[in-house]
Amino acid sequence: MYTLKQQEKQARRGEFLTPHGAIQTPAFMNVATAGAIKGGISAYDLKKLHCQVQLCNTYHLHLRPSDTRIQRLGGVHRFTGWEGPILTDSGGFQVFSLAPLRKIREEGVYFASHIDGCRIFMGPEESMKIQSNLGSTIAMAFDECVENPAPYDYVKASVERTVRWLLRCKRQMDHCNQSEGTLNPRQMLFGINQGGTYDDLRADNMRRIAEIPMDGYAIGGLAVGESKEEMYHIMDVVVPHMPQDKPRYLMGVGKPGNIIEAVSRGIDLFDCVMPSRNARHGHLFTWQGVLNLNNRRYEEDMLPIDPHCGCPACRHHSRAYIRHLLKAHELLAMRLCVQHNLYFYNTLMERIRESIEQGSFASFKNQYVDLLDTRI
């Protein structure tokens, strides 16, 4: 259940109740693809990083160690040791971005595993069964994510098929939830808006899927090749057709500036690999902008990564030390940098929530929307 607690223009401050606890929105979901946030982060670290939600991946966990094994072991919560909300991505995006030799048919997608080349089929029913076996809090619909730009006719046909897939997802998830012995009988399901960069396809699709009762609605297929301006424009086109009383999730986005812009347009949930992936290579987000700790200028810099940050890395270690660890390929470098970036993202969301509560989000946006993405 989603409760809108406060609103400043389009920006929403809400609470999303799930079987695994409440999510205060706007929120960032920390990406733990294969059951762990890359960089040596454990479930018991997440509270310290102010993490509310973990995002795990259907595709990856299905291939390894398999959803059936995770089900036998008690589900993805027990398996990973994280008792809070977990969203599972449907596998749709991974099939399109990772797997070679894919063939898209009405029934689903035939593809080869990126691990061993094994031939696999995944369609809406398979994705729902896998996510049900995993027992995640929120399942995502199985969709096709089309890279931008794509020809109008291709996108139109793809979106229509994705709507047919959504209806199949819904039917299958209802069935899974009613099955005896299911791990999470109240597993939630989000639908996904697609339509490339075409206003009419996006708006039609959003109106259409809003009629299908879902626990939340996502915008997919953005930040996949189009410009920043096009992305914001598509959000302006889609959001007015999204239900007011359900959480809105912008998939795969983004930089701090993107998130602030999206919140100002009425988005509640985000996920992005950028804070963790960039952290593994020393690219760090701070309240002064983005810095690259590999840069020579930090060789003898005894300041923390961000003097205004309370994360474990900033409380205990200097830029000079962490830069050294990066250069020496010490695992601790990744762990500290990932901790910092996730703490930053989760704190960014906290400050966004506070500013909406205080009615000062507009000035928060004005102060930080460009600054946070700027290289220092």
Place this chain on the structure above:
RNA sequence: GUGGAUAUAGCUCAGUUGGUUAGAGUGCCAGGUUGUGGCCCUGGAGGUCGUCGGUUCGAACCCGAUUAUCCACC
């Protein structure tokens, strides 16, 4: 001591019958990264081709000497 091999970017190595401005990988210095393959992409700096001399219009390349390293044999 004798014979042989090698010597080119910080490191590991290409380099055609001698022919414009000597290349690659890695590392270094920077930039990028948007529903994650601990990746990937883009740019930059960096070389008296061991040293000295010779042949030639022209030498990393051919010749001589020399130095260093390695191998084999006495």
